[in-house]
Every structure is written in C-alpha cells, then in structure tokens.
Amino acid sequence: MEAYKNHQSVVALMNRNNVDTDQIIPKQFLKKVERTGFGVHLFHDWRFNPDGSDNLAFELNNPAFKGAKVLLTGDNFGCGSSREHAPWAIADYGFNTIISTSFADIFYNNCFKNSILPLIVSVEKLQALMDEVSAKPGVAFSVDLEKQTVTTPAGNDFSFDIKPFRKHNMLNGLDDIGLSLMHEDKISAFEEKQKQALPWLWRQA
C-alpha cells in the first residue's frame, strides 16, 4: 500500500448525503478481475450523459475541481455494499482524503486499505467547510496526517481523530497481512486451543 503523504490539494465539493456504493461504482463495473482502472467509472451514472459525454451539471465535472485530492461530502458516505471497488475507484480517480460527518462502517474500513483518509467532522464544521468551497471553488486545503490537522485558507482549520495503528500504517504504507503474520504463532496457538475445545470445527480440516 502506498504511504500517505501530507499534501495541499484542491477540494471537490459534493453536497449530497447518503451517497451509496451503487452510485460510487455501479455494478456493471464489478466484473473485472483486476484491482486497477476503476477511476474512469467513478460515479458513472451521475458523471456521464447517456451518450458518454460529461454531464456538466455533475459537481465533480466542475473544472475548478480538476486535480482535487480531497472530497468534501455529506453524511453516511459509502453506505450500501462492501465492494472495495468503491474506494478503488475513488483512489484511482485521484482522491486520497474524504471529509464528511459520517461514513458507512464497511466503506470506512476499506478506505484504510487503500491509502484513503476518511475524516469525520461535526455538522457545523462540515457546513463551514462546504461554505468555504462553495464561495471559492478551487480552494486548496492542507492535510497533515502526522499532526492530525487540516488547515484551510479561510481559517476553518480542524484537528481530526484517527486510531494510532491506522495512522502508523497509513504513514508507513504498511501491509496489513504482513503485520498480522508477525503473530502467526498466536494464530496457531489459538487454533490448537480451538481444536481441543471445539473439535467438531476441525473434522474436515
């Protein structure tokens, strides 16, 4: 996984609540066996007209948001499916940070596997940030994962919470599987205990 580096980036504003995974990445794009190439399909049904041209009314097609790495959006972002194709599409499109008042559980977890930082702010803070971007589309926020801060030109700065292990793994681009396998002896010990206590679970092993 790529390490998350501090950055100052344009913020794209998508003022919608309950943006679900069927909108983030419609199911017809889930048939691929590769992990890459999903960015072109991000928000497909909203982003493109039936003839394939860009839907200029769609927020993310605003030229001011070109190159944005931060997505500012409404409540319960990512609700619905467990499809990790959703964060794959978001990351491949270019976002590495999402700011909202809440995220769906599975989506939130999936973000951390893909170097996407999901930041939770209060309702008031979200409104202030959205007002700032509405007033000045193309404005850039600075995200510092090390300090756990976001600073904005209009002074709507805030600190954010993140579990220490998640921060550590994001900053260092650490592979979850490698980390877990460092405890292989404990996994084996657990299995030995289970074979004794609940032997029926191991009959077909």
Add this chain to the structure above:
Amino acid sequence: MSSTHSRTMYEKIWDSHRVHHEAGQAPLLYVDRHLMHEVTSPQAFEGLKIANRKVRNPHSILATLDHCVPTKDRDKPIADPIARKQVETMIANCQFHGLNLYDMESPNNGVIHIVVPEHGFVHPGMVTVCGDSHTATHGAFGALAFGIGTSEVEHVMATQTLPQEKSKSMLVQVDGELSEYCTAKDIALAVIGKIGTAGGNGHVIEFAGEAVLALSMEGRMTLCNMAIEAGARAGMVAPDQKTYDYLQGKEFAPKGDDWDLALAYWKSLPTDANAEFDTTVVLHAPDIAPQVSWGTSPEQVTAVNGTVPSPDSFGDNNKAQACKSALRYMGLTGGTQITDIKIDYAFIGSCTNGRIEDFRAAAKVALGTTVAPGVTAIAVPGSYHVKLQAEEEGLDKIFLDAGWEWRDPGCSMCLAMNGDELKDGERCASTSNRNFEGRQGKGGRTHLVSPAMAAAAAAAGKFVDIRLLPTS
C-alpha cells in the same frame, strides 16, 4: 471489556475469538468461516499469488458462483465476456487452492447466503465473513457474520484472522405478535424506516422479542440479512431450539458425540440476563403493516395503505431534500396512494427472500391469478435445492400457470449484474434488499416488498394491500 459479569452474545463471541491484542494495534479476531463468490475474490487471489502466500485453512471456505451467472439458458456460455472471465477465474482459483466451490454444474449451486445455511456451514458462535454486505444473514444462527472488502478477503485467506475494532451493541426488540400478512421482511423494513440507513452505524444489532422468536429460521435470515441496510456491522438472533433443529443432520453440522458437545457450547451463547446494550430500539409487531419502499433508500418506506410523502412533510431539511430527489428519480408525487402505483416488473428472489418459505408465501397469493398485462414477473429460487423443493411442492406450476417466469438460481435482478435488469423508468415490486438509484438497471425504479406483496402486485399490476385480498 465489560465491567460486569453479564455479557451480550456479541461480547461472548468477540471475547472468545480474540487471538491477539497489543496497544496501538486493532485486536486480531479469528475467523471460523469464510464464504466466497466470484465478484469480490479475484483481486484477493491475485494478491496471494503475488505475495507467494497460500490459503491457510481451505476447509473453512465455502464458495459459489452467483452474482454474474445467468438465470436462464445456462447450458450456453455466459454471454458477457468479462463476467465469463470472472467466473472462470473463480473456478481456476478454487481448484488451485483446493476450495469447495458450488459451480454452475453443482446441484448445490445458488446464492451464497442461501446455500451456506442449506448445508449447515455456519453454526452459532462462529465468526463468519464474506466479501458481501449481506453476510449479516448468518447472524440468524447466533453467529457474528459481517461483510468485508476484497483486501480483507485476501487477509482472511492468508491469516484466518482480521484486525477488527469492537462495535457498539444495539438491541432491537420487536414485541407482540406479527400480523399473519406480515413477514420478517416487513419487520426489517419497519426497523430501517424507524432508525434510518445510518441508524445502526457502529453497532452490531441483536434482534429479540416475541415477534423475532416466533420467526422461522428463514425468517430470521431475512431479518438479519437486512441489518446492513440499517447501517449495522452485523445482525444476530440468539440460537434456540429452532436453530438446533434446523442445523441437525445437515452436511456440515456436527454429528454423533460432536453434536452434544456443540449443543452445550451453543446453549452458552445467548445474551446474559443483565447484560447491557449501548442502544435499545423497541417496535410493536402488531403496529407493523405490509411495507413498501417508495424512494431510493431502504429507509424511505411506508405501510401499503399509506401514501408517498411530500418533501415538506419532513421536518428535517436533509430528509426533505432526500425525499425530493427520490421522488424525482422514482417518478412519484407526494400524496399518491401506494396502492395506486402501477408496476412493470415483479421479482421474487435474492439472498433476502429467495428461500422455500418465500416461494410458498408468494405461491399462495399467485395461485389462480394471472400476471397483469404489461407486467413481467420472474421467480428466481435462491438455489437449485430451493428450486427442486419448490417443484416437488408444485409451486413452479403455480407461478408458470400465472404467467411468471421460473428461473435458475442466482442473484439476478437484485443487482442486475447478469442481464436480468430493468429498463430506464421501469418500476419493479422486488423482494430484494436495496432500492438505490440504478440498482436494478440504470433508471430502474425499485420498490422493496415481501414475497406475498410482490405476487399480489404482479397480479394486480399495482401494489395491493394483501390484508384486503379475499381469502380462498
């Protein structure tokens, strides 16, 4: 860590599965059962290959082909080359790693959350995962079952564990007796209507109360299946005699002396008398009418004898905006009687309502009726076993005589990945679990209902209050 001796079922399973926990890391949770299908696994297998790792415990895995498979003309190759490749990749990967796969030639093939219980693969107290949000289904067995992403699928294959943060606990108590016209699906929709699609965020739900206990195992599966639509991590029902009777004798259920040992363990799992939940929600079953969703979120739902709301009927501005947006997509106006809404399509199936009891309930309503002119109705059994059993009971004939199509198993129109889909603007009475924009096809308009309600709507060409149907 609970400060009292009393623990919820969730806490008991959580505590007994912690492999390791050190400061600064998420607890590592052991995974007993890993369910797989073709859509969320290919990149995980690829990851294993690249890292030169193997599947740690092949016996803990049960896999199927369900999302992309056609529900008719299965003797022909899959038309979509990308879907065909995905299916072939799954077959090759399962063969390479020695995994149990119910492919399309297998008599056990079907939707993952339907075939797994059919074979008794998930037991009370097991931590069960799948790259699929409706894994919550298996909570019906008193298992801790939840959906994961593809990276986590790879992690579980390699390590048999997952780093997991503990969730909060929510008790959803459904008191009283459910009307004979209502089902677990209606309870589920009523719960989501009450707490919203984010209401369960950060929580594992335990469903309890008289009405939940009264549900059959299939009913409990329908209920737990929909926990994810309330934003919960998982949904669970305590195991009881119904659970044990359901499991006994199934292929992967413990046998002989093992059965007695397992039973003793399972009986220790239900929530302790004085255990505390972080949040409690109470519903009264007699108040629940047959539900119909009107919008583009499962929380946008009402009773069949109700009306589509207007945006200005919502005090909350966010909900008002969501209503406006949904009405525009759904082509509906506030104030419209649900029973005046005409449909173009009816779909009975999915991991929510694709089991034998669902088809029995629908057949009871469909018997002697004819699908209304202009309506296409498809019945998709959740597995070959469900299909066979339905045929033994003559249910297929009831549907066919009524003008329904009787299909082979698959996820089908629930998410329309296999060619079974709505055209732009078509309206569907669907027994599936999500009514998001475009879910059943671009521009497709989904109304979530129970199987009996879908059957009644197909016959009438519009939604019907099944409580008012003449009894035969």
